[in-house]
Amino acid sequence: MAEPLLAVRGLRKRFGGLVATDGVDLEVAAGETLAIIGPNGAGKTTLIGQLSGDLRPDAGTITFAGDDVTALPAATRSHLGLARSFQITSIFRDFTALDNVALAVQAHAGHSFRFWRPARAEARVREPARAILEQVGLAARADVVAGTLAHGEQRQLEIAMALATRPRLLLLDEPVAGMGLDESQRMVQLLRALRGRHTIVLVEHDMDVVWASADRISVLVYGRVIATGAPEAIRLNAEVRRAYLGEEVPA
Amino acid sequence: MDSRARALALVAGFLVLGLVPVVAALTLQPFYLDLFRRIMIFAIAAVSLDLILGFGGMVSFGHAAYLGIGAYAVAIPAFYGIDNGIVQWTLALGLSGLAALVIGAVSLRTSGVSFIMITLAFAQMLYYLGISINAWGADDGMRLARRSQFGPVIDLANPYVFYYVVFGLLVLLLWLGHRLIHARFGMVIRAARSNEPRMQAVGFATFRYKLAAFAIAGAVCGLAGALLANQTEYLTPSFMHWTRSGDIMVMVILGGMGTLFGPVLGAVAFLLLEDLLSAWTVHWQVVLGPLLVLVVLYARRGLYGLLPGGVPHG
Numbered sequence: 431m432a433e434p435l436l437a438v439r440g441l442r443k444r445f446g447g448l449v450a451t452d453g454v455d456l457e458v459a460a461g462e463t464l465a466i467i468g469p470n471g472a473g474k475t476t477l478i479g480q481l482s483g484d485l486r487p488d489a490g491t492i493t494f495a496g497d498d499v500t501a502l503p504a505a506t507r508s509h510l511g512l513a514r515s516f517q518i519t520s521i522f523r524d525f526t527a528l529d530n531v532a533l534a535v536q537a538h539a540g541h542s543f544r545f546w547r548p549a550r551a552e553a554r555v556r557e558p559a560r561a562i563l564e565q566v567g568l569a570a571r572a573d574v575v576a577g578t579l580a581h582g583e584q585r586q587l588e589i590a591m592a593l594a595t596r597p598r599l600l601l602l603d604e605p606v607a608g609m610g611l612d613e614s615q616r617m618v619q620l621l622r623a624l625r626g627r628h629t630i631v632l633v634e635h636d637m638d639v640v641w642a643s644a645d646r647i648s649v650l651v652y653g654r655v656i657a658t659g660a661p662e663a664i665r666l667n668a669e670v671r672r673a674y675l676g677e678e679v680p681a
Numbered sequence: 682m683d684s685r686a687r688a689l690a691l692v693a694g695f696l697v698l699g700l701v702p703v704v705a706a707l708t709l710q711p712f713y714l715d716l717f718r719r720i721m722i723f724a725i726a727a728v729s730l731d732l733i734l735g736f737g738g739m740v741s742f743g744h745a746a747y748l749g750i751g752a753y754a755v756a757i758p759a760f761y762g763i764d765n766g767i768v769q770w771t772l773a774l775g776l777s778g779l780a781a782l783v784i785g786a787v788s789l790r791t792s793g794v795s796f797i798m799i800t801l802a803f804a805q806m807l808y809y810l811g812i813s814i815n816a817w818g819a820d821d822g823m824r825l826a827r828r829s830q831f832g833p834v835i836d837l838a839n840p841y842v843f844y845y846v847v848f849g850l851l852v853l854l855l856w857l858g859h860r861l862i863h864a865r866f867g868m869v870i871r872a873a874r875s876n877e878p879r880m881q882a883v884g885f886a887t888f889r890y891k892l893a894a895f896a897i898a899g900a901v902c903g904l905a906g907a908l909l910a911n912q913t914e915y916l917t918p919s920f921m922h923w924t925r926s927g928d929i930m931v932m933v934i935l936g937g938m939g940t941l942f943g944p945v946l947g948a949v950a951f952l953l954l955e956d957l958l959s960a961w962t963v964h965w966q967v968v969l970g971p972l973l974v975l976v977v978l979y980a981r982r983g984l985y986g987l988l989p990g991g992v993p994h995g
Contacts, residue, residue, distance in 0.1 A: 482882060508884030520882070522875045533872050537884035542865040543893065549868045595883055 433496065435460040435629050436481070436599055441490035443476055443653075450476040451487065452653035458599065463621075463630040465644035467637070469673070473653040474633045475517055478603045481631065482514040483507040495598065508537065511598030515588040517607055517633070523577030527568055527587055530576050532559040534594035559594060566590045566620055582613030589620065600630045606639055618642055649673070687990030691942055699848060702841050714840050715912075720952045721847045722908045725854055727932040727944035729901035734930070735938035736862055737894045738874030742797045743784070743804030744929050747777040747899040749811060749921030751906020756823045756916050766829030766837070773907035774900045780807075781899020785892045804926055811918030822917030829911055837911055847908055851945070854901065858941050861897075870894045871939075931969075935976055937985030946984040 434457040443451040450473040458464050468474055479485035481492060483504035492500045499507055522530050535555045536542060549555065563569050566586045571579060576587060585605055592600055605621065606614040614636065621643045624630060634640050640647065641661055648658040651673045657664060664670055698717065705714040726748055733739040751773035758769050788799040812820045828837040837843040861867050873880045873887045880887050910916045919925065928951065936947020951969070958965035980986050 484878065484882070503886070504878075504881040505884050505886040508882065514882055516879075516882075520876060520879045522872050522879065524875050525872065529868075533868060533880070534883040536865060536868065537880075542869045542885070542890065544865040545861045545867075546864055548860075548863045549865045550863065552865075591879075591883055 434458055435495055436631070437493040438481070439491045439493070441477070441480060441492065442488045443473075443480060443485060444488055449653050451480065454490070454650075454653070454655055456648060456655065456658075458629060458631055460598075460629050461626060462645040463625050463632060463643055465632045465634055465640045465647045466650055467634065467640055467647060468650035472650040474650055475603055476653075477650065478514060478517075478601050478631070478633055482512060482601055484514075505537075508595055508597075511596075512601065513592040513595045513597035513599070514601040515585075515592045515603055515605060517603040519581070519584045519588060521576045521584055521587055521591070523575075525576055526573050527563060527576050527579060527583075527590075528556070528559055528572040530587055531562050531590045531594045532556055534591040535559050535562075538595050562590050562594050565593065565623075567616065580613075582609050582616065585609060585613070585617060586620065589624075593624075598629060600624070600628050602630060602632045602634075604633055604635060606634065606636050614639070683990035685990075687988050690988050694942075694946075695852070702844050706841075711840060714844055716952070716956060718840075718844050718847050719909075719912055720948050721851045722905050722912055723929065723932060723952060724945040724948035725847075725851055725908070726902050726905035726929050727936065727948045728851075728854055728858060728941070729898045729905065730929050731933045731938060731940070731944045732858065732861075732870075732901075733891075733894050733898045734933055735940065735943070736867065736874065737870040737891060739789070739891060739895060740797050741788075741800040741895070741898075742923070742926055742930065743800035743802075744898075744902055745921050745923070745925035746784070746804035746807045747781060747902035748906040748909060748925065748929075749807060749916075749918065750777040750780055751903030751908075752910035752916040752920050753811070753817070753906075754903065755829060755907045755910040756825055757817060759825055759827065759829075760817070760823060764827050764830045766831040766835075769829045770904060770907050773903045775903075777903025777906065778896050778900030782892065782896040785895035785899070789888060789891055789895065801923055801926070804921055805923055808918050808921040808923070811921060818917070820918055822915055822919075825910055825914045825916070828914065829907070843911065850904070850908070855941055855945070862941065866890065866893070931973060935973060935983055937980075937983030940982055940985040943983050943985035950984060 436458040438454055438456040441451050441454040454477060466474055466477065476485060480487045483502055487500065491498055494510060494512060497510065499510060522533065532555045535558050536549065539555055560572065563572050566589055568583060568586050568590060571583060576584065579587065589605060606617045609617060618639055625643055632643060644661055646658060647661055647664040648655050649664060649670045656673060657667050657670050701717045702714055705711055730744045733741055754773035754776050755769045758772065784800065784803045788796055791799055817823055835842060835846065837846065869885060869890045873891060877887055906920065932947035932951045933944045935950055936945065937943025954969055955965060958968055976983055
């Protein structure tokens, strides 16, 4: 593999007696989609949190595009090109959908110590925000207050806000969580459209989504990566089937 | 259309405020001039608190500290013979802004109840500092021999001139505040109140914006303190007492947190109630208390939310 975009070495995180991340090594090449799967409590969200900078690991290093980002806060990593979506929808509920995305654009369009010009009149921020809403299929809902959007639309908005930071790597934490069938199909389409154009680390429970979107899969169990490989290899891996897919493997 | 009704109500309110001196002159009741000038001074303090409390979600329980610093910034130079208003008011703005910068830099590393307690502790520290400095009056405070001097045209000794100076500053503050909360800076602090982890995830180093808002609010409240020293023509450390911080906070909550005009309404309601009811009983807060409970329970965005036009979002 050429120099990976993201390289994780020996990552460890414990919460009291619980070891949530137990020596994780990962590499993500530019352009690929890596899915991280694993049973509940395997430490997937904790891992994403450490990659995005919301959580500080106890040990190990995270290298992004050649820079050691292990000690950098989330806002700084965002400027290096790391963007995340949250498993539990995290948006600005009192603001419109367009405002939500415009804020993400604004964060990457110069400083915000500007006290005079109305931000909502700034074409430099609003136009790209509109284009991204279009891209995720929310253009018609631009002026709706985000807190009143349907659940699936809020999940799309999550992705839109991540895209608005023009990331080199997207960290998507269960983008279809809690979605109905229709909504989740729309999200899979969106993920397909992003695949190849963006480098993606995707945490997901829904195996249909994973099979449809991932180039490679890593399986996380009790904070450890027990297997990494192409979807077919993972599907056939006996240890994975025992630990996660819940099948009895004939001897 | 509703928003037009609200705008009309607000314009009417400001016309009334602007006409108070005329009414006071015609009815020979200079008392009202004094009362409404005091109300507007506290309105300035309340608007400054609302910038961080309502818009920024920073529950500072020590805002009276800046009121005190602003007042001392007038009284101490005056004590040493410097009564130039430009010098005094610049000091009031600068020193209270600087104090807020330092207090904020420490306090904003915490949140929730800790933040409330730390801001309260800083204000009480300044209060006790004021009490302990004998050269500057200790707990008796200091008299102001002359109001701040701005040359012969703007003579604050003239109660009407002073009234319109305060009125002008309040209107100016509301206009600047309106620009600020809709500009990039305002969007950042409002969104950080709404969801700070999200702001950091999209790339905002929120701390520096919150700290800047905290310092601006402190500086503006310092100006209110300078005006208050001129209003009362004396000051005591009690300007900084925690109950004073509480009063300003009650004005903001009563009038409507996170609105520009709400704190003005809150200051009017609070101080008029105080004036009317305290003539009747010293326990006037017996009435204020239940009223505040009703407003908090039933009027989202306080008195401002009761105006026609409903509650704006964002």
